[in-house]
Structure formats: structure tokens, C-alpha cells
Amino acid sequence: MTAPDDRRAEAPRAPSTGGLNPARGEADDRRAEAPRAPSTGGLNPARGDSPTLWHDLRRFTEARVGLGRAGNAVPTAAHLDFQEAHAAARDAVWSALDVEALRAELGPVPVLRSEVEDRRSYLLRPDLGRRLRAADRAGLPRTGGTVIVVADGLCASGVQRQAVPLIRALSAEPPVAPEARWHIVIVEQGRVAIGDEVGEAMGAEAVVVLIGERPGLSAQDSMGAYLTWAPRRGRTDAERNCISNIRPGGLSAAEAAAKIRWLLRGAKAIGATGVRLKDDMTSTGLALP
Amino acid sequence: MAFRHVIGGTSYVFGDLRALLARATPFRSGDALAGVAATSAAERVAAQKALADLPLKHFLAEAVIPYEDDDVTRLILDSHDGAGFAPVAHLTVGGFRDWLLAAPPEEIAPLARGLTPEMAAAVSKIMRVSDLIAVAQKCRVVTRFRNTIGLPGTLSIRLQPNHPTDDARGVAASVLDGLLLGAGDAVIGINPATDNIEAVLRLLGMLDEVRTRFDIPTQSCVLCHVTTAMLAMERGAPVDLVFQSIGGTQGVNDSFGVTLGLLREAEDAALALKRGTIGQDVMYFETGQGSALSAEAHRGVDQQTLEARAYGVARAYSPLLVNSVVGFIGPEYLFDGKQILRAGLEDHFCGKLLGLPMGVDICYTNHAEADQDDMDTLLTCLAVAGVTYIMGVPGADDVMLAYQSTSFHDGLYARAALGKTPAPEFAEWLERMGIGKGEAIPAAMSPALIGLE
Numbered sequence: 001m002t003a004p005d006d007r008r009a010e011a012p013r014a015p016s017t018g019g020l021n022p023a024r025g026e027a028d029d030r031r032a033e034a035p036r037a038p039s040t041g042g043l044n045p046a047r048g049d050s051p052t053l054w055h056d057l058r059r060f061t062e063a064r065v066g067l068g069r070a071g072n073a074v075p076t077a078a079h080l081d082f083q084e085a086h087a088a089a090r091d092a093v094w095s096a097l098d099v100e101a102l103r104a105e106l107g108p109v110p111v112l113r114s115e116v117e118d119r120r121s122y123l124l125r126p127d128l129g130r131r132l133r134a135a136d137r138a139g140l141p142r143t144g145g146t147v148i149v150v151a152d153g154l155c156a157s158g159v160q161r162q163a164v165p166l167i168r169a170l171s172a173e174p175p176v177a178p179e180a181r182w183h184i185v186i187v188e189q190g191r192v193a194i195g196d197e198v199g200e201a202m203g204a205e206a207v208v209v210l211i212g213e214r215p216g217l218s219a220q221d222s223m224g225a226y227l228t229w230a231p232r233r234g235r236t237d238a239e240r241n242c243i244s245n246i247r248p249g250g251l252s253a254a255e256a257a258a259k260i261r262w263l264l265r266g267a268k269a270i271g272a273t274g275v276r277l278k279d280d281m282t283s284t285g286l287a288l289p
Numbered sequence: 290m291a292f293r294h295v296i297g298g299t300s301y302v303f304g305d306l307r308a309l310l311a312r313a314t315p316f317r318s319g320d321a322l323a324g325v326a327a328t329s330a331a332e333r334v335a336a337q338k339a340l341a342d343l344p345l346k347h348f349l350a351e352a353v354i355p356y357e358d359d360d361v362t363r364l365i366l367d368s369h370d371g372a373g374f375a376p377v378a379h380l381t382v383g384g385f386r387d388w389l390l391a392a393p394p395e396e397i398a399p400l401a402r403g404l405t406p407e408m409a410a411a412v413s414k415i416m417r418v419s420d421l422i423a424v425a426q427k428c429r430v431v432t433r434f435r436n437t438i439g440l441p442g443t444l445s446i447r448l449q450p451n452h453p454t455d456d457a458r459g460v461a462a463s464v465l466d467g468l469l470l471g472a473g474d475a476v477i478g479i480n481p482a483t484d485n486i487e488a489v490l491r492l493l494g495m496l497d498e499v500r501t502r503f504d505i506p507t508q509s510c511v512l513c514h515v516t517t518a519m520l521a522m523e524r525g526a527p528v529d530l531v532f533q534s535i536g537g538t539q540g541v542n543d544s545f546g547v548t549l550g551l552l553r554e555a556e557d558a559a560l561a562l563k564r565g566t567i568g569q570d571v572m573y574f575e576t577g578q579g580s581a582l583s584a585e586a587h588r589g590v591d592q593q594t595l596e597a598r599a600y601g602v603a604r605a606y607s608p609l610l611v612n613s614v615v616g617f618i619g620p621e622y623l624f625d626g627k628q629i630l631r632a633g634l635e636d637h638f639c640g641k642l643l644g645l646p647m648g649v650d651i652c653y654t655n656h657a658e659a660d661q662d663d664m665d666t667l668l669t670c671l672a673v674a675g676v677t678y679i680m681g682v683p684g685a686d687d688v689m690l691a692y693q694s695t696s697f698h699d700g701l702y703a704r705a706a707l708g709k710t711p712a713p714e715f716a717e718w719l720e721r722m723g724i725g726k727g728e729a730i731p732a733a734m735s736p737a738l739i740g741l742e
Contacts, residue, residue, distance in 0.1 A: 053729075053730075054466075054469065054728065054729070054730055056736070057462040057463075057465060057466055057736065057741065058462075059462075060456075060458045060459050060461070060462035060741055061452055061456070061458075061459035061460075061462045061463055061683075061688070062453075062459075062688050063450075063451075063452065063459070063462070063463050063466075063682075063683040063684070063686070063688045064683045064684020064685070064686050064696075065462050065463055065465075065466035065683045065684070066466060067683075067684055067698070068728065069470075069698065069701075069728060072698055072701035072702045072705050073698055073702065074684065074696070074698050078684065082661070082684060082685065082686065083661075085686070086655070086660065086661075086693070089655035090655060092655075093655055093656045123619075123620045123621065123624075123656055124318050124321075124322070124620065124621055124624065125322065125621070126322075126621050127322070154656050214654065214655060214656055214691065215655050215656075215691075216655065216688075216691030216692075217655075217686045217688075217691075217693070218686075218688055218691075219691075
């Protein structure tokens with residue numbers, strides 16, 4: 001298991017800095033404006049004993065409210081907090097998979113690559129990121145079973161951190177049926193649909209693509225899982241099911257693994273994934289572990 | 290019909306109008322991805338020169354997507370206003386650029402229905418950034434629902450209080466934050482995290498309650514699918530504006546799950562509610578270059594021409610608001626700040642020229658080569674160009690859609706830098722509520738009034 005890097009954990013939003021100075025002018029301004037209140041529907045807007053400060057709005061949302069003002073701009077601390085979050089997201093987009101670290105955890109699994117040359121062309125040419133290099137395809141074993149593809153996607157650092165815990169949770173039980181097996185491959189510079197080609201070449205019953213999700217300012221470590229029954233080239237996104245936001249603070253590895261197993265059982269029952277396979281695990285009463 | 294131009298002894302040939310427009314387009318990654326971009330700088334300028342020589346009348350004779358195949362083409366050609374076109378009917382595309390730059394504002398506005406989207410796209414392709422700004426600045430488009438949007442000297446802001454789980458108090462906190470920073474005159478418009486009807490009804494009720502509690506002269510919108518909005522209206526929900534994403538081909542609109550007829554039904558349903566107080570412009574559309582290609586419905590047409598065709602759809606419904614979400618789609622369509630800048634100004638120019646109340650979501654994702662400096666540049670250019678409205682997102686960080694747009698603060702900056710004011714009714718309301726006079730929350734805007742304690 002790779003050591004978690006705490007500095008990359010979800011960026012704290014520093015609620016106490018960069019906001020308004022709570023000691024400044026609140027009471028005076030309230031007095032000045034209070035007489036102009038419009039109809040208040042019986043509520044007393046004055047409530048004077050516990051004035052709500054602007055930055056107290058942050059209790060209700062993780063959005064960047066109550067930042068305060070420096071002229072018309074945000075104050076320096078809030079500005080630099082934003083820059084820090086954006087820097088982390090940018091670095092996550094341009095991060096690369098540490099393949100050897102993954103193999104140290106997952107065993108000597110095959111390592112493949114899409115037709116993409118580098119990160120820039122990955123961003124510009126999604127079509128190439130969906131295709132395996134011919135030599136890599138030719139060398140794939142025909143295993144059948146359920147194939148797990150670990151791909152970097154738009155955030156290698158996300159999949160680097162979340163893939164192994166999820167795979168451990170998954171492989172505690174066989175997929176679909178007792179005799180079935182999991183088979184794992186790693187794909188560099190891959191997009192979701194590359195799983196179709198990998199699964200087809202390996203004769204897989206189903207493919208589960210674990211892939212880094214586009215980083216936002218609040219999460220740079222998120223992974224998605226895309227399930228496709230009977231994978232083959234030309235499958236559309238409407239023929240997949242997606243489980244998103246797998247990360248600490250989002251969907252845990254155990255929850256995601258339970259959902260994947262549930263979807264795979266459903267997929268086997270109807271012989272399909274996608275819009276025909278409704279993602280209503282909780283409403284059917286199947287409890288999460 | 291084929292077009293030809295010679296540059297430095299090389300003859301460049303363009304097989305049809307579609308190819309000519311695509312090759313003449315300033316470079317962007319989406320056209321390269323689609324395989325329609327010029328393959329050299331010389332080919333591009335050859336196409337631009339051939340395009341400049343093309344009579345505007347030609348656009349009425351050759352469609353980029355055949356009339357029989359595409360209802361957007363039919364809408365464009367069937368609704369063309371020949372009389373409106375007359376003042377420029379004798380011009381080439383190049384001559385039209387010169388005419389637009391020289392014309393006074395009062396001669397430009399009456400053209401709108403006489404121009405096809407393809408004419409607007411064509412002339413934009415041979416314009417520089419300063420041209421796009423200078424001509425757009427002369428276009429006047431005013432719309433009304435509960436306030437007046439688009440008056441000269443105003444800049445409106447959509448307050449976008451998104452929340453990852455549509456939590457009512459989380460949304461309310463962002464709404465209040467935005468109001469206190471002068472945003473919300475274009476619309477208080479939330480992108481719901483799901484299109485679930487119950488969630489949409491809850492948000493509609495909540496936004497309407499905040500609006501009536503503070504007596505705000507503005508309109509609200511939950512940006513759900515048009516069919517969900519119709520269902521909400523059937524159930525008696527307070528729907529001010531009907532929202533829909535639209536594109537420039539029949540195929541991309543299919544991929545959005547809409548037809549031209551469905552949009553008309555939705556408009557009629559919203560009009561029947563008669564919720565506007567000073568006007569009945571009830572539609573709100575969003576668009577963006579690249580949407581048709583991403584739905585594999587671009588038909589070999591470049592993304593900027595298709596974007597202009599989306600405006601041809603929008604103007605059939607007298608919208609209150611239309612905006613391009615320019616940098617949201619990602620780097621495979623608009624790679625970096627330079628491409629996003631140009632696209633944002635093209636979209637605004639084409640929309641205004643075609644008679645739309647054009648706003649822009651000045652934005653980028655984290656996998657694009659862009660940052661806040663690029664957005665500040667585009668914001669400043671658009672504010673000079675007279676953009677009708679921009680977005681206001683807390684701290685520029687949309688925590689639901691995971692992209693960066695303009696902040697409430699950015700709106701304050703743009704208004705101050707250009708001497709702009711909000712919509713007049715909203716400006717009066719801000720004054721009445723004591724907003725903008727210091728950093729404390731005025732008593733009349735107490736968070737407790739909307740359940741935030």
C-alpha cells in the first residue's frame with residue numbers, strides 16, 4: 001500500500017481567515033439599517049443579542065461564502081487559498097501513475113498503454129485515450145471472468161490512492177458467482193471506453209474501469225468506477241453504470257465495493273449494464289455492509 | 290459549390306461552404322479533433338480571404354446542413370426576414386465587417402432577423418478581438434420579466450448558488466451571500482444536483498420563498514430539463530423561467546432530449562402562468578461551442594458556426610436570458626485561455642448581432658490550460674463589449690459542478706471598472722435594503738429571515 005500523503009488530503013477551506021473582522025462595525029450598521037426593514041412576515045429581524053456575522057454563513061455550505069472584501073476583490077488570504085486549491089487540482093491533472101507502487105500492492109498484473117503519447121495529447125485527443133496500442137492488445141491473456149482496469153484518467157493521483165483499497169474490498173469475495181474470478185490490468189493514459197477493448201481482448205464477462213475523476217477545487221483524490229457488461233469496442237456510455245466520488249469523505253471503498261457487486265449481480269441477471277440496469281440498490285432493501 | 294484562393298503560388302480549394310467556414314476559423318482544439326480545421330496558417334488565411342469575398346446572399350442559397358435533414362436549418366431559413374436583410378444584401382462578408390464597424394447602433398439592431406446565424410459566424414471569423422468588442426458594444430437587446438435587463442450602462446449577474454446535495458440551507462447561504470454582494474438581477478438560478486422532480490419542486494419553492502421574503506425584483510430558475518420544468522408547472526410549482534441547454538443541429542438537440550416543438554410547449558406553459566410583472570420573456574437557454582461534436586452530431590460543421598446556429602434556435606422563443614458556458618466543455622474543444630477568450634467574445638458578438646440578450650459564463654475546468662488571470666481578461670473584455678450578464682458564484686468555485694466561473698466579487702469589479710449598474714429595479718432594491726454600505730449584514734437581510742440561524 002502506498003503511503004497516504006496527508007498534504008494532498010482535501011484542502012481545508014480555512015473558515016476563520018480571510019473573512020470579515022467580527023469586531024468591526026456590526027452593531028452600528030445594524031442600527032443604521034434596521035428601520036428600513038420591509039415586511040418581515042412576523043419574524044423579528046433585529047434579534048439583536050446574537051448578531052449573525054457574514055462569515056457565519058460558512059456553517060451552512062462548503063461554498064466560498066462570507067469571504068469578506070478588499071475593495072471589490074477578495075482579501076489576500078481567501079485569494080491565496082483559492083490559488084492553493086487550484087494548484088493542487090492542476091498538479092493532480094498532470095500527475096502520473098506510479099505503476100510499480102501499484103504492482104507492489106496488486107501483484108505482477110499486466111501494464112498497458114493507450115495510443116496517447118503524452119499528457120497534452122491525452123487532454124486533446126480523447127479518441128486516442130480510448131484505444132489500446134496494438135502490441136499491448138496482442139499480448140493480453142484470454143482470461144474470461146470480470147476484468148478490473150485501473151486507469152489514470154484525469155487524475156492519476158486519485159486512482160493511485162483509491163484503487164487498491166477498493167480492489168481489496170472487492171476481492172474479499174468473487175464477482176458474480178463463486179467460480180468467477182477477478183483479473184486486474186493497469187492502463188496508462190486511458191479513458192473509460194478503453195475498458196471495452198481490454199475486456200473484449202480478455203474475453204471478459206464484465207469490465208470494471210477504476211479511473212481518476214476530473215479534480216475540483218475541493219477534491220483532488222476522487223475515483224470513479226464504470227461497469228460494462230459484455231464489453232466490446234463500440235459500446236456507448238448509455239450501456240454503462242457509473243459509481244462516482246469514491247474517496248474518503250465521499251463514497252468509501254467498502255460502500256463502493258458493495259455497490260459494484262450489487263450492480264454486477266443485476267447485470268448478470270438481465271445480461272446488460274446501462275440504462276436498463278437501474279441503480280436503486282437502497283430502494284430494493286439491500287443493506288450496505 | 291467550391292471556393293478557391295491563391296496564397297503565395299499555392300491554390301487552396303474548399304469543397305463547400307461548410308469546409309470554407311471551418312478552415313477560416315481561428316484555431317481551436319475542437320475543430321482539430323473533428324478533423325475540420327485548416328492544416329496550416331496559410332490555408333486558414335486563404336479561407337478567410339475567400340470567405341471575405343463571398344456575397345452574404347450566398348448563405349441563403351447554400352446551407353451547411355441540408356434543409357431536408359435538419360430542423361434547425363429549416364427554422365433558420367423559414368424565419369429569415371428578407372426586409373431586415375435588405376440594407377446589407379449587396380455586401381460581401383468582408384464588406385459586412387467594414388459596414389458593422391462603421392454603422393451607428395440604430396442601424397445594426399434592425400438587421401437581427403435579417404441575418405442568418407451562419408452570416409454572423411462568417412463575419413466573426415474575419416474579425417479581431419477588438420472588432421468583436423466594438424460591434425457588440427453597439428448592439429442593444431432589452432428583455433423583461435420582473436426587471437429590465439440589458440439597458441445601456443447596466444451589467445446584470447446570475448446568482449448561481451449551487452450545492453452538491455441541493456441542501457436548502459446551503460443554497461440559501463449562497464443566495465444571501467450573493468445578494469449582499471449585489472448579484473442576482475439576471476436571475477437566481479440553481480443547477481440542481483439531480484433532475485429528480487421532488488428535489489426540483491423543493492428548490493423552486495425555496496427560491497420563491499427567499500425572493501418573496503426579501504421582496505426582490507428578480508426571477509428565479511431551477512435549471513432542470515425542460516420536461517421536468519413542465520411537470521413542475523403541472524404540479525403548480527412557482528416556475529418563473531424555463532431553462533434548457535440547446536445546440537445548433539437537430540442531432541445535438543435530440544441528444545439533449547428536446548425538439549423545437551417541445552420548447553414551444555414549455556414556453557406556452559410558462560407564459561400561461563403570467564408570473565412576470567413588467568414583461569413575459571420566460572425562457573432561459575444555455576449553449577456552448579463543442580456540444581454538437583461531443584454528441585457526435587456536428588455534421589462536419591465547425592463548432593463556432595454551430596454555436597451561432599444554436600442562437601438561431603434561441604431567438605425563436607424570445608428568451609429573457611441566453612448564455613454560452615464557454616470554458617466548461619473542456620480542453621479537447623477549447624484548450625487554453627487564448628481559445629476560451631476568443632470563443633467567449635465570438636459567442637457574445639454573434640448572440641448580440643442576432644438579437645439575443647447575451648450573457649457569458651466566463652469559466653474553465655481544471656484540466657484546461659487556463660486560470661483566474663484568463664478569466665479576468667475575458668471578463669474585462671466582455672464588460673467593455675457590453676455583455677448582458679455574467680455568472681456570480683461564491684468565490685468563483687462551483688462546489689457542485691466542479692469548475693470555476695466568475696465570483697460575486699468579479700461582478701462588483703466589472704461594474705466598478707466600467708461604471709456599470711445593475712438592472713434599475715434591482716439597483717433600487719439594493720439601495721432600499723441597505724446593501725453595499727459596509728461589511729455588516731443589514732438587519733433587513735438577516736439570515737434568520739430565511740431560516741439560517
